[in-house]
Amino acid sequence: MSREDTPRCPVTGATAAQAPEPDGPTGLPLAWPVVGSTVLYAADPPGFVRRVQREHGTVVRLPIIPHNPTVQITDPEGIRRVLQGNADNYARGAYYKAFELFMGNGLLTLDDADWRAHRKVVNPAFTPGAVAARAEETDAAVADLVGRWAEHARAGRPFDLYAESMRLTCRVIGHALVGRDLSQEGEEFAEALSVALEAIFKEVGSLEKMVPSFVPTPYRRRVNRARRTLERVIARASRDADEGIGEVATLIRRSDLPADAFRSDLVTLMLAGVETTALALAWTLYETATHPEVRVRLEEEADRVLGGRLPGAADLDGLTYTGMAVDEALRMHPPVWQFPRQTIEDDVVAGRRVPADTPVLVSVYGAHYNPEQWEDPERYDPERFRPGGTPSRDRNAYVPFGGGRRQCIGKKTGLALLRQTVAAVHGRFRLTVTGGAPRSGAYITLFPKGGIEVTAEERRR
Numbered sequence: 001m002s003r004e005d006t007p008r009c010p011v012t013g014a015t016a017a018q019a020p021e022p023d024g025p026t027g028l029p030l031a032w033p034v035v036g037s038t039v040l041y042a043a044d045p046p047g048f049v050r051r052v053q054r055e056h057g058t059v060v061r062l063p064i065i066p067h068n069p070t071v072q073i074t075d076p077e078g079i080r081r082v083l084q085g086n087a088d089n090y091a092r093g094a095y096y097k098a099f100e101l102f103m104g105n106g107l108l109t110l111d112d113a114d115w116r117a118h119r120k121v122v123n124p125a126f127t128p129g130a131v132a133a134r135a136e137e138t139d140a141a142v143a144d145l146v147g148r149w150a151e152h153a154r155a156g157r158p159f160d161l162y163a164e165s166m167r168l169t170c171r172v173i174g175h176a177l178v179g180r181d182l183s184q185e186g187e188e189f190a191e192a193l194s195v196a197l198e199a200i201f202k203e204v205g206s207l208e209k210m211v212p213s214f215v216p217t218p219y220r221r222r223v224n225r226a227r228r229t230l231e232r233v234i235a236r237a238s239r240d241a242d243e244g245i246g247e248v249a250t251l252i253r254r255s256d257l258p259a260d261a262f263r264s265d266l267v268t269l270m271l272a273g274v275e276t277t278a279l280a281l282a283w284t285l286y287e288t289a290t291h292p293e294v295r296v297r298l299e300e301e302a303d304r305v306l307g308g309r310l311p312g313a314a315d316l317d318g319l320t321y322t323g324m325a326v327d328e329a330l331r332m333h334p335p336v337w338q339f340p341r342q343t344i345e346d347d348v349v350a351g352r353r354v355p356a357d358t359p360v361l362v363s364v365y366g367a368h369y370n371p372e373q374w375e376d377p378e379r380y381d382p383e384r385f386r387p388g389g390t391p392s393r394d395r396n397a398y399v400p401f402g403g404g405r406r407q408c409i410g411k412k413t414g415l416a417l418l419r420q421t422v423a424a425v426h427g428r429f430r431l432t433v434t435g436g437a438p439r440s441g442a443y444i445t446l447f448p449k450g451g452i453e454v455t456a457e458e459r460r461r
């Protein structure tokens with residue numbers, strides 16, 4: 001993949017000079033359009049994304065940042081262009097700069113030239129073989145979750161799907177990264193991850209910056225506490241890595257990467273991996289619990305494949321419908337609902353000219369609700385993902401893990417854990433959502449505001 005000398009639209013053949021620039025929303029308040037759309041955006045970011053797509057199309061200028069309008073892309077052809085076709089023309093850019101607040105210079109924030117070495121070092125921990133080698137620990141974590149939920153069920157006690165999912169991913173991913181169950185750090189660690197993702201998002205916008213930096217607002221106190229918690233976890237991981245404890249930590253320690261990579265890459269992996277996978281699990285179980293026709297099929301599959309056992313890695317290939325239910329939940333609730341890049345030179349994206357130095361947002365959420373690609377996108381329907389079904393759909397209409405060379409390194413780890421846990425839960429329990437339908441909040445990730453309260457009933461002991 002290389003940057004093109006004269007970028008042309010792969011569809012219309014237009015050069016950058018010939019192509020029209022993206023539309024911007026015009027139906028927004030006429031006075032102070034930037035302020036108007038910033039307020040609408042802040043109130044409901046995913047809703048704003050879809051409104052803009054509906055009213056202005058799939059390559060659109062968002063006036064959310066004064067002086068530097070960002071281009072939102074929800075078109076599959078445009079997404080392919082950015083992530084693959086002309087990927088060399090896209091730097092991480094200004095938005096990813098804000099991620100350095102917690103992630104330093106690491107796997108997610110580095111531009112391609114410096115990034116390659118980092119990815120090469122940690123890659124061995126994310127191959128299918130490496131995921132399989134950690135199966136014993138993963139099986140134990142899933143068994144513990146089932147045990148805890150059985151106690152909740154017998155006590156008739158409601159619990160929060162999101163908090164429980166975080167507990168599982170802190171343990172499983174913590175084990176892969178630093179050789180320890182990070183849920184043992186208490187709620188402080190899970191809280192630190194969420195606060196860090198919120199802080200990165202707010203760093204991009206300007207609201208918090210309007211208060212002078214020396215003023216200790218409650219928000220800043222939370223951010224500082226999160227920072228201290230992560231520093232403590234990294235300090236311990238560093239001591240452990242000297243003794244070969246922690247698969248990823250040890251790979252980095254023994255590598256030639258710069259000294260700050262230990263902190264940057266581990267914090268990046270924690271922030272990128274733990275909450276995202278927990279959110280995917282919580283949203284999947286929310287959808288399956290509220291769609292009885294899907295739940296029945298999941299129970300039938302779990303009973304047929306597992307016969308009452310808990311699933312292990314060897315069962316995953318046989319759990320096809322469970323995988324479809326996960327894939328569809330990732331479409332409707334993509335944990336990473338958008339991610340940024342920035343043009344280096346002018347480009348043509350799905351027929352629109354995007355000038356040099358323009359921040360672009362690949363809107364995963366918008367792509368997943370693009371009505372040209374998805375019939376009735378509001379409907380939860382795992383059948384969309386039946387293997388071999390819907391061949392007409394563009395592959396880049398579905399990008400929960402991104403694409404191209406910077407595709408998520410934890411995709412296989414995350415999907416395997418999700419399939420295993422969803423099958424285990426439906427084999428043993430029937431869940432009822434008791435706290436009402438959750439509202440989505442959105443910072444870097446798309447999360448259920450206030451969690452998802454459920455009760456469990458045991459199908460079998």
Ligand code: HEM
Binds near residue numbers: 268270406413
């Ligand atoms: C359902 C769970 C997950 C989702 C939805 C998700 C989503 C994504 C997305 C969309 C990207 C691409 C960002 C971009 O191109 O700018 C990404 C990158 C990344 N993810 Fe994930 N992720 C998940 C799980 C994980 C896990 C389990 C880990 C590791 C423990 C992880 C670590 C990373 C890293 C390090 C990157 C940067 C990759 C690179 O640039 O080389 N993610 N993820």
